[in-house]
Every structure is written in structure tokens, then in C-alpha cells.
Amino acid sequence: MSGNGQQKKEAGDKAPDSKSQNKKAPKRQKVIALKPKERMKIPRHLPNEQDPMERITNFCEVSNGFDIDKAIAEANRCLECNDPVCMKACPVNVDIPAFIQLLYQGDYAGAIRKIRESNYLPAICGRVCPQENLCENSCIVGKKLEPLAIGKMERFLADYEARTGTFTPPPLAESKGQSVAVVGSGPGGLTVAAELAQMGYDVTIFEALHEAGGVLKYGIPEFRLPKQIVDEEVDRVKALGVKIETNVIIGRTLTIDELLGEMGFGAVYIGTGAGSPRFLNVPGENLSGVYSASELLTRVNLMKAYKFPEFDTPMQIGNKVVVLGGGDVAMDAVRTSKRLGPEQTLLLYRRSREEMPARIEEVHHAEEEGIEFHFLTSPVAIHGDENGWVKAIECQKMELGEPDEKGRRRPIPIEGSNFTIETDTVVVAIGQSPNPIIQQTTPGLETTQWGTIVVDADGATTRPGIYAGGDISRGGATVIQAVADGKRASRSIDTYLTKLREEAVSGSTKKHQRQE
Amino acid sequence: MYHIIQTETLAPTITKLTVEAPLIARKRKAGNFVIVRPTPTGERIPLTIVDSDPDKGTIVIIVQAIGKTTHIITEMVEGEYLMDVVGPLGEPTPVSDFGTVVCIGGGVGTAVIYPIAKALKEAGNRVVSIIGARNRELVILEDEMAAVSDELIVTTDDGSHGKKGFVTDALQEVITGQGKPNAVYAIGPLPMMRAVANVTREPGIRTWVSLNPIMMDGTGMCGACRVTVGNEMKFACVDGPEFDAHEVNFDELIARNRTYAGPEQEAFSTWKNRTETTDCKHL
Numbered sequence: 001m002s003g004n005g006q007q008k009k010e011a012g013d014k015a016p017d018s019k020s021q022n023k024k025a026p027k028r029q030k031v032i033a034l035k036p037k038e039r040m041k042i043p044r045h046l047p048n049e050q051d052p053m054e055r056i057t058n059f060c061e062v063s064n065g066f067d068i069d070k071a072i073a074e075a076n077r078c079l080e081c082n083d084p085v086c087m088k089a090c091p092v093n094v095d096i097p098a099f100i101q102l103l104y105q106g107d108y109a110g111a112i113r114k115i116r117e118s119n120y121l122p123a124i125c126g127r128v129c130p131q132e133n134l135c136e137n138s139c140i141v142g143k144k145l146e147p148l149a150i151g152k153m154e155r156f157l158a159d160y161e162a163r164t165g166t167f168t169p170p171p172l173a174e175s176k177g178q179s180v181a182v183v184g185s186g187p188g189g190l191t192v193a194a195e196l197a198q199m200g201y202d203v204t205i206f207e208a209l210h211e212a213g214g215v216l217k218y219g220i221p222e223f224r225l226p227k228q229i230v231d232e233e234v235d236r237v238k239a240l241g242v243k244i245e246t247n248v249i250i251g252r253t254l255t256i257d258e259l260l261g262e263m264g265f266g267a268v269y270i271g272t273g274a275g276s277p278r279f280l281n282v283p284g285e286n287l288s289g290v291y292s293a294s295e296l297l298t299r300v301n302l303m304k305a306y307k308f309p310e311f312d313t314p315m316q317i318g319n320k321v322v323v324l325g326g327g328d329v330a331m332d333a334v335r336t337s338k339r340l341g342p343e344q345t346l347l348l349y350r351r352s353r354e355e356m357p358a359r360i361e362e363v364h365h366a367e368e369e370g371i372e373f374h375f376l377t378s379p380v381a382i383h384g385d386e387n388g389w390v391k392a393i394e395c396q397k398m399e400l401g402e403p404d405e406k407g408r409r410r411p412i413p414i415e416g417s418n419f420t421i422e423t424d425t426v427v428v429a430i431g432q433s434p435n436p437i438i439q440q441t442t443p444g445l446e447t448t449q450w451g452t453i454v455v456d457a458d459g460a461t462t463r464p465g466i467y468a469g470g471d472i473s474r475g476g477a478t479v480i481q482a483v484a485d486g487k488r489a490s491r492s493i494d495t496y497l498t499k500l501r502e503e504a505v506s507g508s509t510k511k512h513q514r515q516e
Numbered sequence: 517m518y519h520i521i522q523t524e525t526l527a528p529t530i531t532k533l534t535v536e537a538p539l540i541a542r543k544r545k546a547g548n549f550v551i552v553r554p555t556p557t558g559e560r561i562p563l564t565i566v567d568s569d570p571d572k573g574t575i576v577i578i579v580q581a582i583g584k585t586t587h588i589i590t591e592m593v594e595g596e597y598l599m600d601v602v603g604p605l606g607e608p609t610p611v612s613d614f615g616t617v618v619c620i621g622g623g624v625g626t627a628v629i630y631p632i633a634k635a636l637k638e639a640g641n642r643v644v645s646i647i648g649a650r651n652r653e654l655v656i657l658e659d660e661m662a663a664v665s666d667e668l669i670v671t672t673d674d675g676s677h678g679k680k681g682f683v684t685d686a687l688q689e690v691i692t693g694q695g696k697p698n699a700v701y702a703i704g705p706l707p708m709m710r711a712v713a714n715v716t717r718e719p720g721i722r723t724w725v726s727l728n729p730i731m732m733d734g735t736g737m738c739g740a741c742r743v744t745v746g747n748e749m750k751f752a753c754v755d756g757p758e759f760d761a762h763e764v765n766f767d768e769l770i771a772r773n774r775t776y777a778g779p780e781q782e783a784f785s786t787w788k789n790r791t792e793t794t795d796c797k798h799l
Contacts, residue, residue: 208602208733208735209602209733210553210560210599210600210602218733218737246600247600247601247602248539248602249602249603249605249735252543252603252604252605252735253539253540253543253602253603253604254539275733275735275736275737276736276737276739277737277738277739279739279742279749281749285749286742286743286744286749286765286768286772287771287772288771288772288774288775289775291739291740292738292739292740294737294738294739295732295738295739295740298732298733298737298738299732299738303559303560303732304557308779308783309779309782309783309786309787310557311557312555312557312558312559312584312585312783313559313560313732314776314779314780314782314783315779316775316776316778316779387771387774388767388768388771388772388774389771435735435736435737436736436754437735437736437754
């Protein structure tokens with residue numbers, strides 16, 4: 001720790017590091033002056049948000065987050081639990097009470113450093129993590145009142161650091177002389193790269209698209225995660241010496257075996273995500289005016305179709321848009337559509353509100369923005385006009401039956417309940433499958449029947465030296481889960497490469513050093 | 517950034533570009549394509565790799581100026597750079613020794629059929645090529661096609677060069693005069709490929725076409741390039757771009773390719789008016 005001379009640092013210094021997590025938690029020093037009862041009287045602070053009627057006319061960020069005053073006031077609500085459950089609920093175990101104490105003390109640089117010890121992408125995760133299901137869901141304050149706004153405090157610290165230009169790269173370990181190839185520059189790939197670079201490995205990320213960021217760039221909309229924020233986070237990964245090669249499709253331009261063979265990488269991490277759109281398999285799905293959510297979002301986010309014709313890529317949205325699905329992607333698609341100016345924007349979901357997998361905050365935002373939700377409604381066919389354009393979608397009403405294996409009640413069609421909704425645009429957002437290119441071009445890499453790559457508890461695939469995580473092994477999860485998988489795999493890759501180093505020293509003939 | 521090391525005007529609106537892309541040149545096979553984004557604000561468009569030189573690390577693409585993006589590319593000159601080029605994409609052309617093969621190129625599709633004809637010739641086939649264009653000016657790669665074909669037939673709609681008529685007329689003559697070929701490869705505008713499929717369907721001649729749907733990433737992620745082949749949904753970028761002509765739903769694809777016609781026209785006129793204004797200032 002350095003550079004915070006005037007700040008009190010007791011709390012930060014005494015916070016447990018990751019090594020001591022398994023031991024009985026040492027008593028945490030309390031730094032917040034208010035008595036617990038007084039803290040419990042402070043209501044949760046709300047971020048400033050763009051007015052719904054205004055924000056549907058632009059792509060600027062919906063939430064402006066906390067300013068300094070709100071962030072510190074919110075920090076005052078923390079009970080400084082001795083055995084913080086919020087930290088355990090976090091997939092990457094960010095030391096939440098420690099960063100809140102540093103924030104409370106005004107040590108913003110120390111606080112963001114504390115977060116980055118566990119999660120290198122706080123500006124992103126502070127925005128898109130489903131905190132309400134993770135850290136905030138377990139917050140003790142939340143048992144009686146609203147839980148602490150942990151995500152908003154994290155975001156404040158990341159934004160404050162960016163605004164003040166105070167980022168300094170963490171120290172790097174001495175070079176290990178070994179290199180790692182990371183396939184995909186989404187949240188998982190960026191995390192693996194950042195972790196391994198700090199351990200002293202030479203890391204190159206290969207990205208298929210022309211910009212780094214993966215789903216953070218092509219998938220999540222500007223109004224939830226501004227692309228400048230992603231670029232800044234990518235720059236912080238590059239600041240660790242990580243190289244990013246865009247326009248390289250592993251499986252096409254180069255293969256995994258070439259990376260491990262002639263290119264001399266010691267290990268490979270596959271974080272290529274679940275980018276292949278699923279379709280409904282109903283008649284009329286290939287009519288003009290029917291899009292996958294991936295196409296809509298890629299056009300608007302990555303290719304900036306919302307700035308057409310300043311940018312060359314258009315998006316053709318009609319007068320009425322019907323989005324099909326109930327997850328985060330469906331929510332992003334419907335809110336993106338709304339901003340492109342149709343008269344009416346509908347979302348159809350085949351179960352009820354309670355079963356929707358989307359984040360509550362985003363459902364709430366969508367409702368504020370005037371999205372019409374139609375639950376227990378499932379499409380059975382799409383009808384077109386004489387030019388091959390969509391003119392209507394035929395639906396069926398559903399009722400809920402017994403819970404499925406995931407515990408969600410299964411939708412059952414109600415016979416004779418068909419009805420049609422006239423529309424000129426349909427967006428299919430019912431899920432994505434793993435991208436198959438690497439699996440098809442890498443012999444010996446075992447996959448499941450769903451096309452995901454099989455990994456063990458360490459993130460290792462069925463081939464030595466090849467690791468995977470995030471949606472390519474899970475099929476469809478969250479940004480923070482990809483980050484957690486990336487952290488797990490980077491520890492495994494370190495163990496694997498360390499063993500190779502030791503073998504090399506002990507006279508093994510294996511050569512895994514990258515030939516520069 | 518991808519260095520353009522040579523450009524050549526093949527016809528008034530058709531330009532051949534040789535581009536430095538060593539990794540792509542090393543891997544490319546006949547039938548592969550690249551996605552090109554010419555400028556920082558540009559669109560991503562798919563273009564067939566016409567030729568490649570692994571030793572020099574170059575690929576050749578041939579572009580016809582139709583909309584804004586293709587105009588921008590065809591107006592680029594040696595020494596300039598394409599912002600992004602990624603590939604090689606798609607499944608390579610199935611090449612083997614079939615016997616006699618007819619290779620048909622319509623318009624700029626001749627640029628796409630050329631590497632396939634070359635590969636088929638190298639595989640030992642007797643290659644009969646038919647290339648067609650609206651008029652003499654738009655006939656491209658005539659010498660190159662002649663060099664890789666045992667027989668070359670040129671057709672123009674107006675009769676200004678070669679035989680007057682369509683490539684399908686010439687195909688029909690070949691079938692009548694020489695008997696059924698063992699396979700047909702046809703690449704050109706969708707109505708042309710549909711017409712070829714209709715000619716070869718009845719006599720049962722195995723026919724491949726290369727489809728050109730709307731495409732963005734080229735890796736199976738956007739689903740824009742989905743086509744119906746044999747009543748199944750296929751992604752042209754990863755399952756194709758070549759398919760059995762008799763199984764392709766051409767009418768659906770023709771309609772889908774019109775999806776962005778409005779905005780494309782708008783982008784092109786805005787761009788065209790802007791360059792004309794710029795030109796005036798230079799006078």
C-alpha cells in the first residue's frame with residue numbers, strides 16, 4: 001500500500017487477506033463512528049437516474065450512480081460485521097466491509113485497490129453484477145431494512161478513480177518466462193489475463209471481433225454499461241503488459257493446437273462465451289423483420305447503429321416491436337428497441353413475472369420506460385405479408401404447471417387460446433448457445449450434449465494445458481460468474497505452469513517456453 | 517490495420533484489391549471469405565477471398581461498388597489501409613474429381629467462382645466455365661477463367677460480348693450438346709442462382725451455390741445470415757456459404773436481403789452527396 005499518507009489505514013491493514021479466509025476470521029476493527037442503532041436508521045441511498053421519459057430518447061447511462069456524499073453516507077450504514085456474509089455471497093469474495101471502511105475514511109484509492117485485489121473489473125461489475133441476488137441479498141442490514149447499496153459504492157469508487165486519473169497498476173511479480181494465450185476478451189478472458197499478468201506470465205488475448213470486451217461490447221447496451229467504461233477497464237488490463245490481438249478467430253485464423261505448438265504458449269484459456277443465438281423453431285421465423293437479440297444488440301452496441309448514418313451500420317426497427325423472452329438479454333433487447341423509437345414496445349414471456357430470470361432492477365427500469373409486459377404468452381407462429389415482412393405474431397396463452405428441475409414452474413399451453421398480435425418487428429431473445437468453432441477445431445476437447453466445454457473443479461478441460469470458463473462451459477451465466485471462473489482457472493494455470501517450470505529445471509526435456 | 521498493396525480496376529464499378537493479411541493467407545482455402553470493415557465508423561461486410569499468396573502473406577478480394585461500404589472500398593488506393601479484415605471464414609468448397617464440372621459466374625460472382633474453378637481444375641476435373649454480365653464492360657477475369665477452364669463461354673445480356681443471353685441459356689446448351697455434367701457450381705446474383713438451380717433440378721445434376729446473406733460477425737453469433745436449406749435453418753457463415761442449390765429457399769433469402777434496403781439507400785445518398793460537395797471544392 002502506498003500513496004495515501006494522510007489517510008488512516010488501520011482498517012485496510014488489518015483486513016484479512018485471501019490466505020486467511022479459511023481460518024477463523026480475525027476480529028475486524030470498527031471504524032464507523034455511528035452506533036449500530038444510528039446506522040440502522042439511515043435509509044438506503046438511491047442513485048440519481050435519468051428520468052424514464054427522457055432516457056428513452058437517448059442511449060446515455062440510465063443510472064448516474066452515487067456522488068461522494070451519497071457514497072460516504074451509504075458507507076455509514078455498514079454494520080462492520082465480524083463475519084461478513086456479504087463477502088461469502090460474492091462469487092469472487094471481494095472484502096466488502098474493508099472497502100466500505102476505506103471509503104468511509106475517504107481513502108478512495110485504498111478502497112478501489114482493495115476491490116481490485118479480488119476483482120479486476122470493478123467499473124463493470126459495479127454496474128452489471130446482480131448484487132440483489134448476491135452480496136446485497138445476504139447483507140445483514142437487509143434483514144430489517146433495505147440492504148447496503150454495495151454495487152453502487154463499488155461503482156462510485158471505480159468511477160472516482162477513473163475521473164481523477166488515479167489508477168496505478170498493481171505490482172507485477174517477476175517474469176516467469178512462460179506465456180499464456182487467452183481466447184476471448186470478455187469478462188472471463190480479461191480477468192484471467194489480469195490475474196496471470198500480475199503473477200508474472202506473458203499473456204496475449206485473442207479476440208474475434210474488431211474491439212476488445214466481448215459481451216460487454218456487443219451485448220450489454222450503452223445505457224447500462226457505457227463502452228467508454230469497458231475501454232478504460234480494458235486499458236487497465238493492458239497496463240499490466242497484456243497484449244490484445246483483435247480480428248483473430250481461434251479455430252479459423254489460428255487453432256488451439258497452433259497456439260500450444262508452434263506459437264509456444266504454455267497454456268490456453270477459452271472464454272468464448274455463449275454467443276450463438278437460439279431460435280424458436282416456429283413457422284415464419286426467417287421473415288424479414290425477425291431478428292435475434294444478438295443481431296439487434298450487436299448492431300446497436302458494437303456497430304453503433306443508434307448513431308446511423310454517422311456510423312454505417314443500420315438497424316431497421318418498425319412501428320411496433322415484440323420481444324420474446326424473459327432474461328437479461330430480452331430486457332436489454334426490449335429497452336434498446338424502445339430507444340430506437342417505435343410507437344409500441346412489447347415483451348412476451350411464457351411464464352409469469354415471478355419466474356423471469358432477468359434482474360429485478362432491469363425489469364423495473366423497463367416498466368418505467370413504458371415497456372408492455374405480456375406474461376404467460378408463448379409464440380406459435382409468425383405471419384408475413386406478400387413481401388416477406390412480418391405482419392403478425394400468433395401466440396398461445398399458457399398456465400403454470402409443476403416446477404421443473406430448476407424449480408421454476410413449467411408453462412403449459414392452454415388449448416384453443418390462440419390469438420394474434422399485429423407487429424412489424426420481432427426480436428427473439430430466448431437464449432444463446434456456446435459458440436462451436438473451437439470445439440469443432442480442437443481434437444480431444446470433450447463437450448456436453450449442449451455444446452459446452454467440459455471442465456473439472458479447477459476449470460481444466462479434458463486436454464492438458466487447456467482451461468475454460470464462463471458461458472462456454474456453463475451455457476449461460478453472469479459476468480461475475482465468468483470473472484469467478486477466470487480467477488479459478490488462473491490459479492490452476494499457475495499451478496500447471498509452475499509444475500512445468502519445475503520439471504524443466506529438474507532436467508525434463510519438455511520445452512514450453514514461448515519462442516519470441 | 518490491413519495494408520492495401522495493390523489495386524486494379526477490372527470494370528467501371530469493380531475493383532480488385534491485394535491486401536496484406538499473412539495469417540489469413542496461410543489458412544485460406546477456396547470458398548473461404550473474410551469480413552471487412554473499411555473504416556472506424558464502417559460496416560462489417562463479407563467478401564470472398566479470390567486468391568491468396570501464403571509466401572507473400574497477401575489475399576485478393578474483388579469488390580463491386582453498390583452501396584456506401586462497397587463504394588468506400590472500391591475507391592481505396594494502394595498504400596491505404598482497411599481498418600479490419602478477419603478470417604478465413606466459412607467452410608471451404610467441397611473439391612474433388614467429379615469428371616466434368618460446369619462453373620458459372622454471374623457479374624461480380626465470377627470473382628468468387630474463379631478460385632473454385634481453379635481448385636476444381638487442379639483436382640483433375642474437366643472444367644467448362646460460363647461467365648455472364650450485363651454488357652462487355654462488366655465482364656471480368658475472362659483471361660484468368662480461360663486459363664483454368666477447358667472451355668469458356670461468355671454471355672452478355674445485350675450481346676456486346678460473347679453470346680447474347682443469360683448464363684442459364686448457355687448452361688442449357690452445354691447440357692443438350694455435351695450431356696449432363698457431373699456437377700455444377702454457380703455463383704452470382706440470387707435470381708441467377710435460383711434460375712441455375714431450376715435448370716439442373718429436373719436432370720438431377722448436383723449443384724452448389726454460394727450464398728451472400730446479410731452478415732455481421734461471420735462466426736455464428738448474430739443469426740442474420742440464417743437461410744433455409746432443406747427445411748432446416750442454417751447459418752451461412754459457419755454452415756456455408758456453399759449449399760446444395762436444390763435445397764435452398766431462394767425466395768426467402770431474396771426477401772431477407774432486402775431487410776435493410778431503406779437505410780442502405782439513405783446511407784449511400786448521404787455519402788454520395790457529401791463526396792460530390794467535396795469534389796466541387798477541389799475544382
